[in-house]
Amino acid sequence: MSRLPLLSREKADDKSAPALASVQQKLGMLPNFFAGMAHHSGTLNAFLAAQQAMTADSRLSAAQREMLALAVANANGCGYCVSGHTVSARAAGVSAEAAMQAQAGKAKTAYDQALLDVALAVLEKRGHLSDEALRAAREAGLDDATLVEIIGLVSVNSLSNWLNNVIRPAIDFPEVALV
Structure with missing residues (x-):
């Protein structure tokens, strides 16, 4: 049971309702996560704007962004986001095995592994990335813009996690366990 009421478009305020309608139209459903976030229109609209801007100007593929989201959600202990991003990852072409590996911070290619390593180090160290970790990321081919994008993605995904x-909405996707 959700610890905050989940707001429908009809129950949300005038600033959140249009955002909820847009999400529902885009996804064909209104995930419980957005219905919980709708309590504060500024947070909801900022989250959606950040997602849209980062997707539009991404140096990473949809699959890479979803693998990062899975690793961060798992590290943050968010079963809701792991479940939702597993669905999104599969839609982006990530196999079930690769999605599970991403949850554990593992990837098949050196470049993708570097993405996950940086994301998890930023999360774990709260941005205090060591010189060695930064050097390893650059040696793996991550440029400065990609490093900044990874930090942005860690931030946006952590917000949702x-x-x-806190809210603990019912998971409205096929449930996937944390690893």
């Missing part, structure tokens, strides 16, 4: 961990 933390909100879901």
